[in-house]
Amino acid sequence: MQDRVFLHRTMDKIALVYPRHRWKDSVIIASVECKLGSTANLHQRNMVQFVKQNQFAVRLLKRMKLKAYLIEQVLPGEKSLAAEAPFLQKVDFHDLTGNIACTRKRVVASSHPLKLPTYTGKHITLQNILDCTDEKLKGKPCVVVSSLGTPRQATHPTPTITSNPLHVGPNVTNLKPLTPEQVSNVMGIDGEHVPYFSWPRTTT
Numbered sequence: 001m002q003d004r005v006f007l008h009r010t011m012d013k014i015a016l017v018y019p020r021h022r023w024k025d026s027v028i029i030a031s032v033e034c035k036l037g038s039t040a041n042l043h044q045r046n047m048v049q050f051v052k053q054n055q056f057a058v059r060l061l062k063r064m065k066l067k068a069y070l071i072e073q074v075l076p077g078e079k080s081l082a083a084e085a086p087f088l089q090k091v092d093f094h095d096l097t098g099n100i101a102c103t104r105k106r107v108v109a110s111s112h113p114l115k116l117p118t119y120t121g122k123h124i125t126l127q128n129i130l131d132c133t134d135e136k137l138k139g140k141p142c143v144v145v146s147s148l149g150t151p152r153q154a155t156h157p158t159p160t161i162t163s164n165p166l167h168v169g170p171n172v173t174n175l176k177p178l179t180p181e182q183v184s185n186v187m188g189i190d191g192e193h194v195p196y197f198s199w200p201r202t203t204t
Helices: 004-017 018-023 047-062 077-081 126-131 179-186
Strands: 027-033 068-073 086-093 105-110 141-146 151-153 167-171 174-177
Touching: 004 047, 047 068, 047 077, 047 105, 068 077, 077 086, 126 141, 126 179
Parallel strands: 027 068
Antiparallel strands: 068 105, 086 105, 141 151, 141 167, 167 174
16 A cells, blocks of 8 residues: 555656656666665665565556666566566676676566667777776776775776776786776766766775
8 A cells, every 4th residue: 555655656756747648658767776785785785675666666667657668777686676577687788788898787677578689799898998098007908906806807897887986007006996987988988978977985
């Protein structure tokens, strides 16, 4: 009962900015907050709330009677989304495009089956990005270290960037954090378009 009340209240709020008569012809692509279920959020996970918010999101989109919907979530959200959405697929977005330099393994819930192509061309790497954005590191083989302290070569796909910034340098004893623009580039976004963005330095 309470869930139904919240669903209707949420739809009422949505209708204030996006009229209901447009919903049937609309496609919504959503990304539910992942922090509560992410394995990177070691000390503040709340799987009960994480499951609830995932299932609420799917119920909301189904109740809106859209033309189509898609929700992406971290892998621990698989079971909660599968319980509500008619179609579910695991993907690594690095396999779908050449302009993402990081791995991004996700589960995608949708109203319709997805036919996602596999990219077989050459991928951009963090090393490529450094060669274009950092004069001191340009042309030098670099290593990248994740917020969990795991190193790998900058010519390989970097870890997913959703926590503290990756650190990069010629070796593990000489590192510096990526700039916000470089972080954006790694995720396939033109960093020049988000100059206002400030990456958190001390929190995950």
